[in-house]
Amino acid sequence: MMRPATRGVLILLTVALNGxxxxxxxxxTPGFVTPARIPSTGAxxxxxxxxxxxxSPHQVSHxxxxxxxxxxxxxxxxxxxxxxxxxxxxxxxxxxxxxxxRWSPPRAIVTPESAARDLNRAIKKVGNxxxxxxxxxxxxxxxxxxxxxxxGSSLNLTISTDEGLTWTPSQRLTLSPFFxxxxxxxxxxxxLSDGGWAVPIYHELAGRFPEVLWLRxxxxxxxxxxxxxxxxxxxxxxxxxxxxxxxxxxxxRDDGVGKAVSVARTEDAGHTWSPPQPLxxxxxxxxxDAISLTDRRLLLAFNDSAKGRENLRLAMSADEGxxxxxxxxxxxxxxxxxxxxxxxxxxxxxxHIVYTWKxxxxxxxxxxxxxxxxxxxxxxx
Amino acid sequence: MNLHAVTEWLSAVCxxxxxxxxxQRAVGWRGWTLxxxxxxxxxxxxxxxxxxLPIKGIVIARWVAGISANVSIPFxxxxxxxxxxRAFRRRVFSLRDWDAGWSFGAISGLALYPLALGVGSxxxxxxxxxxxxxxxxMGALTGWLIWKQSWFGCLLLLAVIxxxxxxxxxxxxxxxLLDPIxxxxxxxxxxxxxxxxxxxxxxxxxxAP
Numbered sequence: 001m002m003r004p005a006t007r008g009v010l011i012l013l014t015v016a017l018n019g020x021x022x023x024x025x026x027x028x029t030p031g032f033v034t035p036a037r038i039p040s041t042g043a044x045x046x047x048x049x050x051x052x053x054x055x056s057p058h059q060v061s062h063x064x065x066x067x068x069x070x071x072x073x074x075x076x077x078x079x080x081x082x083x084x085x086x087x088x089x090x091x092x093x094x095x096x097x098x099x100x101x102r103w104s105p106p107r108a109i110v111t112p113e114s115a116a117r118d119l120n121r122a123i124k125k126v127g128n129x130x131x132x133x134x135x136x137x138x139x140x141x142x143x144x145x146x147x148x149x150x151x152g153s154s155l156n157l158t159i160s161t162d163e164g165l166t167w168t169p170s171q172r173l174t175l176s177p178f179f180x181x182x183x184x185x186x187x188x189x190x191x192l193s194d195g196g197w198a199v200p201i202y203h204e205l206a207g208r209f210p211e212v213l214w215l216r217x218x219x220x221x222x223x224x225x226x227x228x229x230x231x232x233x234x235x236x237x238x239x240x241x242x243x244x245x246x247x248x249x250x251x252x253r254d255d256g257v258g259k260a261v262s263v264a265r266t267e268d269a270g271h272t273w274s275p276p277q278p279l280x281x282x283x284x285x286x287x288x289d290a291i292s293l294t295d296r297r298l299l300l301a302f303n304d305s306a307k308g309r310e311n312l313r314l315a316m317s318a319d320e321g322x323x324x325x326x327x328x329x330x331x332x333x334x335x336x337x338x339x340x341x342x343x344x345x346x347x348x349x350x351x352h353i354v355y356t357w358k359x360x361x362x363x364x365x366x367x368x369x370x371x372x373x374x375x376x377x378x379x380x381x
Numbered sequence: 382m383n384l385h386a387v388t389e390w391l392s393a394v395c396x397x398x399x400x401x402x403x404x405q406r407a408v409g410w411r412g413w414t415l416x417x418x419x420x421x422x423x424x425x426x427x428x429x430x431x432x433x434l435p436i437k438g439i440v441i442a443r444w445v446a447g448i449s450a451n452v453s454i455p456f457x458x459x460x461x462x463x464x465x466x467r468a469f470r471r472r473v474f475s476l477r478d479w480d481a482g483w484s485f486g487a488i489s490g491l492a493l494y495p496l497a498l499g500v501g502s503x504x505x506x507x508x509x510x511x512x513x514x515x516x517x518x519m520g521a522l523t524g525w526l527i528w529k530q531s532w533f534g535c536l537l538l539l540a541v542i543x544x545x546x547x548x549x550x551x552x553x554x555x556x557x558l559l560d561p562i563x564x565x566x567x568x569x570x571x572x573x574x575x576x577x578x579x580x581x582x583x584x585x586x587x588x589a590p
Binding site for chain 1: 389437439443444446447448449450451493494497498499501502503504506507510511512516517519520523524527528530534535537538541542544545550551552553555556559560561
């Protein structure tokens with residue numbers, strides 16, 4: 001039996017502790033950081049393509065990402081191994097300084113063993129990874145699986161302050177109440193005005209749906225929360241594309257019967273989203289990516305087919321994603337697989353894309369707005 | 382011991398308590414006359430030894446954490462009560478306390494998991510990261526249970542204390558209140574209780590002496 005005074009104290013404690021979060025208050029809602037507008041300079045068209053890992057000893061290379069370091073160097077990551085989901089798959093990194101002619105030899109930065117050591121738990125395999133940079137750090141979010149297939153994925157974060165030479169011990173991000181599984185990442189984050197990040201992620205268990213992972217630093221600690229982008233079961237792997245500080249769109253991969261790229265929109269910096277609407281662009285249940293260019297046009301890289309990944313095309317929109325025009329074919333070959341594009345525009349205005357080339361290698365293409373414009377005039381819209 | 386280590390040890394509490402409970406039941410089946418501290422310490426030591434066995438360089442406790450790293454405080458507390466009651470043959474929780482615990486696990490599980498896994502556009506899991514109706518409901522429920530002299534209310538109070546101390550890997554309040562295994566066991570317990578009620582009998586929970 002509890003005495004009335006004891007009960008009173010415990011009830012006061014209950015009220016105080018449950019009300020404490022209210023007293024802490026919510027931080028002001030940060031907006032998206034949009035790329036600075038860069039006027040066209042009349043530069044000559046630029047187009048260059050190359051393999052990042054041409055001599056890869058692995059049977060499979062997949063899910064590449066790319067980022068720019070403060071000195072203009074490029075850094076890419078991807079995973080490679082004997083097959084997707086194999087225990088020998090590791091996450092590799094390669095860099096290229098502005099003066100370098102070639103990419104550095106790939107270096108494994110996360111293996112199942114290193115992840116198991118960092119997280120102090122069994123890790124069966126590693127998967128999708130996305131790298132991104134702020135003014136002085138490289139961030140890597142990557143997938144690990146302890147049990148089962150990709151539905152058993154959890155997300156982890158590690159940071160490098162020496163341009164990828166060394167990494168902090170990985171931190172597990174708890175994002176789901178159900179054994180913290182079924183959370184994956186594919187596309188690039190968008191910087192927030194308070195220094196945080198909005199990372200497009202997705203849930204994949206019974207159904208598939210897009211989400212936003214919010215990363216914020218608070219008193220030296222990185223806090224991870226998430227919010228749902230949309231309900232439904234078929235739209236996932238969002239590509240988050242800011243239009244203004246509060247407005248953005250998310251283009252979604254489709255594994256439903258519609259077989260079309262769909263788009264969801266936000267007017268309040270990602271906190272609420274419109275229901276996804278299909279676009280007049282096909283999607284064969286394959287990854288895509290989109291970015292806001294510095295001239296405010298939107299650029300989309302996607303498999304332009306409802307059936308397979310035999311081509312990789314670029315489309316552009318000048319009206320905030322309402323209509324799209326195909327502008328270029330980056331790869332096309334019957335029976336081949338060109339997939340998982342990842343786009344980035346560097347500070348000098350060049351656009352970079354990395355993608356999976358026939359599952360064997362990672363291809364890197366760089367072009368500029370002049371090349372895009374030249375292609376656009378060549379292409380039937 | 383830093384907070385990270387505390388978090389890792391706490392993730393092993395539920396597996397340890399489950400193992401202790403199983404060993405206590407095994408002792409009962411074998412007809413051994415172990416009681417009191419003996420029935421607490423011996424199974425506790427054996428369970429600890431098992432969980433510290435390394436497999437491929439990782440102790441079993443951390444293998445379990447690979448599947449479920451966040452143990453809810455109420456479930457851990459209920460397991461601890463069951464272990465204590467079985468060892469000392471003394472009732473700590475009344476039948477009403479057990480009912481409150483299983484009902485909370487079942488109802489909150491029903492409210493959380495389907496929505497968090499994608500049914501509908503609302504994700505109540507988001508409520509656990511910032512002040513939200515979850516905190517209001519839990520404050521009211523915990524206060525009411527304590528006023529009604531329910532020991533389960535004290536477990537809910539421990540959960541919010543643990544949340545503020547960030548004793549689990551998660552920073553989400555839901556993970557301090559609930560976990561899928563607790564919810565599953567609660568569904569089974571509530572189902573058995575209802576079935577017994579329908580048959581006109583009374584079913585006592587396993588932890589009850």
